[in-house]
Amino acid sequence: MTDLPQQTFDDAAAVLRSALAGDGDAVVGTFDAVVDRAGLSGAYGVAWCLAATMLGDAPPGSGCALDFPGIDQADYDTRWVARFVSAYANRDVPTGEALFGAAEADGLLPDCLLTLAGSTIATLRSRAG
Numbered sequence: 001m002t003d004l005p006q007q008t009f010d011d012a013a014a015v016l017r018s019a020l021a022g023d024g025d026a027v028v029g030t031f032d033a034v035v036d037r038a039g040l041s042g043a044y045g046v047a048w049c050l051a052a053t054m055l056g057d058a059p060p061g062s063g064c065a066l067d068f069p070g071i072d073q074a075d076y077d078t079r080w081v082a083r084f085v086s087a088y089a090n091r092d093v094p095t096g097e098a099l100f101g102a103a104e105a106d107g108l109l110p111d112c113l114l115t116l117a118g119s120t121i122a123t124l125r126s127r128a129g
Helices: 006-020 024-055 076-089 093-105 109-128
Strands: none
Touching: 006 024, 006 109, 024 076, 024 093, 024 109, 076 093, 076 109, 093 109
């Protein structure tokens, strides 16, 4: 994660501040500003940073399995977050990029990123409490 530019971490912090405040429009607005400035790859970096915030450093090996009961019946954005976080946990950048591209192609990337931000905040809150 340390090879990302400082701007990526700053953008991720802005997303988390907005999500913590419950301001979904600001979360999406921050991602839109990142896309305008750095393209989809910039937004991908911010999303990868959110997954890192949620899980911590990815384990050195691969083969992590995350348990998401009922995930196949969940909404698109929830399934996407579970799979994106799994890709991060397994250091599987190609899968993360494919998921990102599929959500963009399906027109659902903003919803997925909003859910990722909310899930990250929920995880941080559960750790604190």
